[in-house]
Amino acid sequence: MSILVVGSVAFDSIQTPHGAVDHCLGGAATHFALAASYFTPVRVIAVVGKDFTAEHEAVLTRRGIDTRGLERADGLSFHWTGSYVNSLNEAQTLGTDLNVFANFEPKIPEAYKDSEYLFLANIDPVLQARVRSQMPNVKMVCGDTMNYWIADHAANLAKVLRELDVLLINDGEARMLAGEKNLVLAAKKVLEMGPKTLVVKHGEYGATSFFGDRSFGDGIKASHPFRAPALPLAEVVDPTGAGDSFAGGFYGYLASQPELTPAVFRTAMFYGGVMGSFAVEKFGTERLQGVTREEIDERFKLFMEISHLDTTRA
Amino acid sequence: MSILVVGSVAFDSIQTPHGAVDHCLGGAATHFALAASYFTPVRVIAVVGKDFTAEHEAVLTRRGIDTRGLERADGLSFHWTGSYVNSLNEAQTLGTDLNVFANFEPKIPEAYKDSEYLFLANIDPVLQARVRSQMPNVKMVCGDTMNYWIADHAANLAKVLRELDVLLINDGEARMLAGEKNLVLAAKKVLEMGPKTLVVKHGEYGATSFFGDRSFGDGIKASHPFRAPALPLAEVVDPTGAGDSFAGGFYGYLASQPELTPAVFRTAMFYGGVMGSFAVEKFGTERLQGVTREEIDERFKLFMEISHLDTTRA
Numbered sequence: 001m002s003i004l005v006v007g008s009v010a011f012d013s014i015q016t017p018h019g020a021v022d023h024c025l026g027g028a029a030t031h032f033a034l035a036a037s038y039f040t041p042v043r044v045i046a047v048v049g050k051d052f053t054a055e056h057e058a059v060l061t062r063r064g065i066d067t068r069g070l071e072r073a074d075g076l077s078f079h080w081t082g083s084y085v086n087s088l089n090e091a092q093t094l095g096t097d098l099n100v101f102a103n104f105e106p107k108i109p110e111a112y113k114d115s116e117y118l119f120l121a122n123i124d125p126v127l128q129a130r131v132r133s134q135m136p137n138v139k140m141v142c143g144d145t146m147n148y149w150i151a152d153h154a155a156n157l158a159k160v161l162r163e164l165d166v167l168l169i170n171d172g173e174a175r176m177l178a179g180e181k182n183l184v185l186a187a188k189k190v191l192e193m194g195p196k197t198l199v200v201k202h203g204e205y206g207a208t209s210f211f212g213d214r215s216f217g218d219g220i221k222a223s224h225p226f227r228a229p230a231l232p233l234a235e236v237v238d239p240t241g242a243g244d245s246f247a248g249g250f251y252g253y254l255a256s257q258p259e260l261t262p263a264v265f266r267t268a269m270f271y272g273g274v275m276g277s278f279a280v281e282k283f284g285t286e287r288l289q290g291v292t293r294e295e296i297d298e299r300f301k302l303f304m305e306i307s308h309l310d311t312t313r314a
Numbered sequence: 315m316s317i318l319v320v321g322s323v324a325f326d327s328i329q330t331p332h333g334a335v336d337h338c339l340g341g342a343a344t345h346f347a348l349a350a351s352y353f354t355p356v357r358v359i360a361v362v363g364k365d366f367t368a369e370h371e372a373v374l375t376r377r378g379i380d381t382r383g384l385e386r387a388d389g390l391s392f393h394w395t396g397s398y399v400n401s402l403n404e405a406q407t408l409g410t411d412l413n414v415f416a417n418f419e420p421k422i423p424e425a426y427k428d429s430e431y432l433f434l435a436n437i438d439p440v441l442q443a444r445v446r447s448q449m450p451n452v453k454m455v456c457g458d459t460m461n462y463w464i465a466d467h468a469a470n471l472a473k474v475l476r477e478l479d480v481l482l483i484n485d486g487e488a489r490m491l492a493g494e495k496n497l498v499l500a501a502k503k504v505l506e507m508g509p510k511t512l513v514v515k516h517g518e519y520g521a522t523s524f525f526g527d528r529s530f531g532d533g534i535k536a537s538h539p540f541r542a543p544a545l546p547l548a549e550v551v552d553p554t555g556a557g558d559s560f561a562g563g564f565y566g567y568l569a570s571q572p573e574l575t576p577a578v579f580r581t582a583m584f585y586g587g588v589m590g591s592f593a594v595e596k597f598g599t600e601r602l603q604g605v606t607r608e609e610i611d612e613r614f615k616l617f618m619e620i621s622h623l624d625t626t627r628a
Contacts, residue, residue: 088495181402183518184548204497205519208546227543227621232522234498266623307541308622309580 001139002041002066002114003255005029006106006131007121009046009070010078012284013095015085018237024284025056027078028121028144031241034288035248035275036119037063038296040256043112045069045131049077049100059289068109073100088236089203106131117255120164121244122146125156132163140260142166142251143195144244150177162194168247170201183208187225199250199269201243201276206230209269222262228269229307231277231299238283242276245288249275274299315453316355316380316428317569319343320420320445321435323360323384324392326598327409329399332551338598339370341392342435342458345555348602349562349589350433351377352610354570357426359383359445363391363414373603382423387414402550403517420445431569434478435558436460439470446477454574456480456565457509458557464491476508482561484515497522501539513564513583515557515590520544523583536576542583543621545591545613552597556590559602563589588613 007029013022033042043066048056050072060067081095106127118135120128120143132141143164149157150173161167167190171183177193178186183200187210190198196214201207206229211222250272257264274296281287321343327336347356357380362370364386374381395409420441432449434442434457446455457478463471464487475481481504485497491507492500497514501524504512510528515521520543525536564586571578588610595601 182548182550184546187546188548202519205516206541210546224616224620225546227520227546229541229621232498232501232524232539232541234496234502236496263624270623302538304623306538307543309584309618310577 001116001255002043003036003117003119003251004043004045004069004108004112004115004135005032005036005119005121006045006127007032007119007123008078008101009044009048009052010080010101011051012240013079013081014238014240014283015083016088016238016283017085018235019283021238021283023051023079025059026080026240026284028241028244030060030285031244031279031288032119032121032248032251033060033065034063034285035245035279036252036255037065037248038275038291038293039249039252039271040117042066042252043069043115045106045108045112047071047073047100047104049073049075052077059285063289066112069107069112071107073103075100077101082240084239088239091240108134116140117251118142119247119251120144120160121247122149125149125153125160128160129156129163132160140165140254142168142247144168144247145173147173147176158193164195166197166199167195168199168201168250170203170243174198174200184210184225197265199272201246202230203242204230204232206273207246207269209265215265216260216262220262226266226269228266228273229303230273231303231306233277233280236280239280241285241288242279245279246272246276249273270300270303271296273303315430315569316357317350317431317433317565318357318359318383318422318426318429318449319346319350319433319435320359320441321346321433321437322392322415323358323362323366324394324415325365326554327393327395328552328554328597329397330402330552330597331399332549333597335552335597337365337393339373340394340554340598342555342558344374344599345558345593345602346433346435346562346565347374347379348377348599349559349593350566350569351379351562352589352605352607353563353566353585354431356380356566357383357429359420359422359426361385361387361414361418363387363389366391373599377603380426383421383426385421387417389414391415396554398553402553405554422448430454431565432456433561433565434458434474435561436463439463439467439474442474443470443477446474454479454568456482456561458482458561459487461487461490472507478509480511480513481509482513482515482564484517484557488512488514498524498539511579513586515560516544517556518544518546520587521560521583523579529579530574530576534576540580540583542580542587543617544587545617545620547591547594550594553594555599555602556593559593560586560590563587584614584617585610587617
């Protein structure tokens with residue numbers, strides 16, 4: 001079933017120990033959409049500038065992504081400049097040019113209105129809430145955010161959190177949002193803020209999901225967390241978009257399934273890790289554009305082998 | 315089969331956000347021996363002072379641990395003072411009084427000579443090598459070390475590494491030993507230094523084992539790492555000895571099995587995590603003294619549930 005994603009489609013200029021790229025296609029919605037497109041149809045809502053060419057759009061449409069919600073505004077696209085030269089674990093932001101993104105007003109095309117899955121990528125929570133309210137009949141809403149919104153836009157973010165089925169953030173963000181160092185206690189507090197389920201990404205160590213009483217249907221209670229592995233990689237070329245690609249693999253798989261069961265959720269966590277591990281192998285979205293379904297399934301199998309006791313029965 | 319462990323039996327004075335204890339029984343060999351004792355017979359070689367009473371010794375002997383290798387020296391036992399008040403992830407050492415440990419010369423009792431498994435806990439690599447050379451017929455040698463020996467005693471440590479079947483250290487130590495930030499590349503370099511297998515502990519994120527061509531018998535090649543989970547804990551009372559308890563559970567299980575297969579190794583990694591997770595629940599060795607085999611098996615099952623896709627078939 002279709003996922004509607006609202007977020008940034010942008011250009012990134014990136015330095016890593018493996019080299020540098022200038023103005024490559026990036027943005028949270030781009031990484032998410034490409035990763036999710038291997039599992040389910042995806043529709044994008046974003047704003048781009050005049051520098052966004054037909055060639056850039058083809059990166060999305062070649063993967064079957066619906067781009068009717070891509071608005072063209074007068075100006076340049078959102079441009080982020082970052083460096084991982086000092087640490088591959090955390091980007092050092094060298095520049096953020098919002099450009100046309102500064103006045104982004106998400107508009108939902110009529111053809112998108114029947115989307116059953118909504119993904120609110122990391123943007124202003126006011127915009128996230130606005131999109132959410134215009135999609136009252138979605139089956140599931142998953143959202144992301146970041147330290148900036150947590151610190152300075154807490155009240156607006158709180159409104160979004162109350163509307164989420166799944167919140168998908170990283171360790172530091174979870175701890176910051178809860179004001180609690182211990183991850184289990186932090187997760188408990190975050191779940192009390194609204195999300196039915198919390199997925200916490202640990203970068204090179206995988207991801208953990210924390211469940212609440214409303215995570216699944218009646219009668220199904222998941223009393224303990226679930227932890228998905230990450231693939232130890234000998235070469236991380238560019239970490240940009242790894243988290244968004246995790247989200248795309250995770251939510252894309254979820255949306256492809258008829259029902260949300262604990263087994264489906266676990267499998268989705270694994271596919272999230274799989275897509276995140278591909279994303280970092282090349283600069284920008286290059287690897288996500290070119291990966292094959294066979295490679296995805298093979299890596300899924302590898303994820304089981306690196307984490308399961310008895311893979312012969314898996 | 316019996317494990318011989320050589321290392322420190324000491325007293326710890328510990329501050330954590332949950333309180334403080336003064337001169338509780340601790341030391342790497344103590345934590346290791348207690349954790350391993352749930353799986354296989356354990357024999358200890360260490361030196362203690364006059365402050366080590368019959369009551370302290372009974373903590374070990376009640377678990378069936380052979381203490382004939384406990385040497386009594388004239389003076390006080392090794393005493394470590396540390397604080398986790400600022401961070402539960404890393405101890406701040408406030409004091410290290412080596413006392414009788416400063417002149418420790420491990421002596422192997424005749425009755426210990428038939429031990430088939432040797433664990434060299436974190437002590438001077440010169441002593442580790444000496445013990446290793448006196449046990450030429452052991453079936454397997456597993457060892458630990460720390461940043462101090464890596465930085466300042468590299469040549470001595472190199473000799474020990476060449477004699478190890480399994481080296482068991484944490485992330486930072488692996489990166490430091492290899493002089494390489496990327497963990498996969500660091501592991502490759504460490505394996506070239508001698509150990510057949512490297513187990514890297516990630517604290518709250520579990521542990522990963524990296525295999526070489528000689529990790530298993532002829533014809534068995536493990537081409538990818540194996541990652542064991544850690545239990546997300548709402549309350550960490552005292553992290554002291556978590557790594558040694560991991561080692562005890564890991565090696566204790568290994569030594570209890572007739573053969574070293576990949577499946578046995580994976581299961582051992584899980585038992586390591588299980589014993590590490592118990593160790594931190596109470597101050598000092600209290601939880602390790604009182605845990606039951608039923609609790610261990612129950613937690614092992616929980617470890618599978620938090621990390622396996624399909625636990626109904628496990």
